[in-house]
Amino acid sequence: MLVLAGIPLMFMELSFGQYASQGVISVWQASPLFQGIGYGMFMVSTFIALYYNMVIAYNIFYLFASFNSDVPWRFCGNEWNTQACGVLNKAAEKNCTAYNGTYFNDTCYSVESHGWDMYNYIQNVSNLTSEEELKRVNPSDEFFHNYVLDITDGFHDMGGVRWQLALCLLLAWTIVGLCLIKGIKSSGKVAYFTAFFPYVVLLVLLIRGLTLPGSVDGIKYYVTPQWHLLGRAKVWSDAAVQIFFSLSPGWGGLITLASYNKFHNNSLRDAFIVGIGDCLTSFFAGFVIFAVIGYMAHDLQVDVTEVVSKGPGLAFIVYPEVVKRLPLSPFWAISFFLMMITLGMGTQFATVNTMHTTLLDLFPEKLRKGHRPTITLTVICGVMYLLGLTMTSKGGLYMLTLMDNYAGTYSLLFIVIAECLALSWSYGSDRFLKNISQMIGRHPGIYWKYLWQYITPCVLLFIMFFTWYDFTPSSYRDYVFPVWADVLGWMVSLTSPLMIPIVATVMIITARRDQRYQHMTLWEIIKMLTRPTEAWGPALEVHRREAAESSTRMVPMVDMNTMNTNNTVEKNNYKNEESDAKEPLTNGAVDA
Numbered sequence: 001m002l003v004l005a006g007i008p009l010m011f012m013e014l015s016f017g018q019y020a021s022q023g024v025i026s027v028w029q030a031s032p033l034f035q036g037i038g039y040g041m042f043m044v045s046t047f048i049a050l051y052y053n054m055v056i057a058y059n060i061f062y063l064f065a066s067f068n069s070d071v072p073w074r075f076c077g078n079e080w081n082t083q084a085c086g087v088l089n090k091a092a093e094k095n096c097t098a099y100n101g102t103y104f105n106d107t108c109y110s111v112e113s114h115g116w117d118m119y120n121y122i123q124n125v126s127n128l129t130s131e132e133e134l135k136r137v138n139p140s141d142e143f144f145h146n147y148v149l150d151i152t153d154g155f156h157d158m159g160g161v162r163w164q165l166a167l168c169l170l171l172a173w174t175i176v177g178l179c180l181i182k183g184i185k186s187s188g189k190v191a192y193f194t195a196f197f198p199y200v201v202l203l204v205l206l207i208r209g210l211t212l213p214g215s216v217d218g219i220k221y222y223v224t225p226q227w228h229l230l231g232r233a234k235v236w237s238d239a240a241v242q243i244f245f246s247l248s249p250g251w252g253g254l255i256t257l258a259s260y261n262k263f264h265n266n267s268l269r270d271a272f273i274v275g276i277g278d279c280l281t282s283f284f285a286g287f288v289i290f291a292v293i294g295y296m297a298h299d300l301q302v303d304v305t306e307v308v309s310k311g312p313g314l315a316f317i318v319y320p321e322v323v324k325r326l327p328l329s330p331f332w333a334i335s336f337f338l339m340m341i342t343l344g345m346g347t348q349f350a351t352v353n354t355m356h357t358t359l360l361d362l363f364p365e366k367l368r369k370g371h372r373p374t375i376t377l378t379v380i381c382g383v384m385y386l387l388g389l390t391m392t393s394k395g396g397l398y399m400l401t402l403m404d405n406y407a408g409t410y411s412l413l414f415i416v417i418a419e420c421l422a423l424s425w426s427y428g429s430d431r432f433l434k435n436i437s438q439m440i441g442r443h444p445g446i447y448w449k450y451l452w453q454y455i456t457p458c459v460l461l462f463i464m465f466f467t468w469y470d471f472t473p474s475s476y477r478d479y480v481f482p483v484w485a486d487v488l489g490w491m492v493s494l495t496s497p498l499m500i501p502i503v504a505t506v507m508i509i510t511a512r513r514d515q516r517y518q519h520m521t522l523w524e525i526i527k528m529l530t531r532p533t534e535a536w537g538p539a540l541e542v543h544r545r546e547a548a549e550s551s552t553r554m555v556p557m558v559d560m561n562t563m564n565t566n567n568t569v570e571k572n573n574y575k576n577e578e579s580d581a582k583e584p585l586t587n588g589a590v591d592a
């Protein structure tokens with residue numbers, strides 16, 4: 001899947017943005033009819049940035065909570081714990097019952113010495129009315145749900161804003177704004193830290209994890225192939241989704257960051273380095289996670305499969321449960337959550353930078369002067385923070401889950417398929433490969449043409465089909481979301497791809513009203529809008545002359561002031577100034 005979809009899409013987007021030095025909307029001067037793809041990417045980035053920073057806020061909350069003599073989720077007995085809370089320790093429980101004792105909350109009680117206490121406890125348990133209340137819940141679970149979230153029962157009761165989470169979210173957006181305030185120069189420097197610090201922490205955690213009993217069992221479970229599963233289409237679909245979403249094509253971040261590359265930067269090399277490096281990093285991180293999961297399974301005397309979790313449960317329940325069992329648990333907790341924050345920030349920088357650059361490219365005369373880029377970024381972060389406050393409420397996790405299910409799944413697949421077809425068929429694979437050869441100094445190979453035109457779109461359609469086929473109503477744990485919530489999710493999901501036909505329709509109507517094209521039929525106008533405009537091409541004049549020597553016939557640029565595509569000269573000048581001090585993509589954007 002990496003070879004058939006991941007790297008081809010990454011190579012395509014990196015080359016596309018680098019060739020024109022434009023953002024996700026203005027870059028579509030290559031084929032103006034499909035400019036809606038850029039608007040769709042902008043909206044996807046907006047939706048993802050909205051809820052992604054909330055996940056970072058959770059990690060910030062845990063980071064601050066870890067600065068104690070002991071982690072607060074180690075034991076029960078806190079104000080947020082319930083009667084169902086109990087420390088899970090199968091080995092200690094087995095030893096206790098062997099001596100006719102009763103194990104509860106990490107303590108062995110003998111009937112002789114604690115008979116009356118046990119009687120009172122039994123009476124309390126007998127008063128519980130539901131089977132759900134009789135299930136034992138570990139302290140890390142209750143810390144997350146009862147203290148961090150103070151979670152409600154569902155969408156019908158969203159509750160008030162958790163001020164602690166609101167402050168953590170404010171800090172997260174403040175960090176994003178400060179790191180991006182100087183544009184690509186400041187974010188590129190910060191990216192050195194966000195890209196390499198997690199590797200240091202992962203290595204330290206792996207070394208520590210391998211010294212724990214049971215870690216080998218977890219790693220064996222991780223690396224042992226289950227060959228019979230290869231016959232299931234769902235497995236291949238999940239693998240493709242993992243490759244697809246880890247490399248982030250379709251978000252707009254790759255195009256935006258590549259637009260700041262030097263014109264002759266080797267985008268093909270970057271695609272392979274980042275693509276393969278991303279997969280190797282994920283594989284390496286798996287050893288870290290399953291080493292400590294194996295230790296936890298050994299400590300609880302249960303199978304590894306009973307410990308494995310997904311979603312927020314892994315980061316905020318399972319791993320904190322493991323950390324508390326380690327010596328110097330606050331140190332390991334701080335290291336882990338600091339790593340999670342830096343990883344999240346790396347992605348968030350690329351996403352918010354896409355939004356910022358897009359707005360500056362759309363309105364260069366108004367937003368690029370003086371301190372206006374800084375003001376624009378401040379407004380973006382401020383508005384996103386206010387919108388994100390809904391997810392800091394007691395029922396905010398339900399909204400976050402809904403956004404995660406819909407904002408970057410179905411819509412993203414549709415957008416990338418449209419992007420692939422527009423570039424390979426409308427703009428033309430041969431022309432695009434010629435543009436790339438001008439940048440990297442050699443022809444990349446004819447096989448990319450067949451990948452972009454046939455193989456990659458078919459793989460993406462395969463992913464989309466099985467994603468729809470396996471659709472289930474949204475849920476969190478045992479709570480199934482109401483129908484209206486899924487309807488809202490579909491509305492969010494469809495908003496982005498609907499921009500493609502909407503913008504195309506507006507551009508056709510705008511062109512038909514132009515006096516210069518009154519003599520043209522509808523089909524002729526559509527064909528004209530699929531061709532590159534006169535403004536399309538490299539930012540520097542010397543590179544534009546090179547391109548002109550081998551380019552095909554260009555058409556006059558349609559007067560589309562309402563679509564904000566007539567400010568290319570000023571945008572290109574700004575890009576030229578930025579490119580003088582920038583580094584190649586692989587030096588500061590691995591997390592994109």
